[in-house]
Amino acid sequence: MSAEATIAVNLARCVGSTMCIQVAPSVFALTDEGQSCVIDAGGDPMERIVEAAENCPMEAIRVEDLRTGTVLFPLTEES
Numbered sequence: 001m002s003a004e005a006t007i008a009v010n011l012a013r014c015v016g017s018t019m020c021i022q023v024a025p026s027v028f029a030l031t032d033e034g035q036s037c038v039i040d041a042g043g044d045p046m047e048r049i050v051e052a053a054e055n056c057p058m059e060a061i062r063v064e065d066l067r068t069g070t071v072l073f074p075l076t077e078e079s
C-alpha cells in the first residue's frame, strides 16, 4: 500500500505507551529507546493511522494527508 499520509511522532512527547502500535502495527514500531517510530507510512489504512493518533495519550502523533496537505490530527495545532 502506498503512503497516503505524512506521519510524525513528536519524541519530546512520546512516552512509549504503545497505543499507536496496537492500533496500527504495520505503521508504528517501538525503537530501542522505547519510543514510537514510523516504519511504513502506508502500512495500515488511513483510518487506522488517524485512530492511532487519536488514541495517543500524549497527542504525540501528527497526521497530514499527503495529497491535500490537510492536517487530519491534531485537529487544532498547537505551536
Ligand code: SF4
Pocket (backbone or CB within 6 Å): 009, 013, 014, 015, 016, 017, 018, 019, 020, 021, 035, 036, 055, 056, 057, 058, 059, 060, 061
Ligand atoms: S501512543 Fe503516543 S505515547 Fe504511546 S508510543 Fe505511540 S506515539 Fe508514543
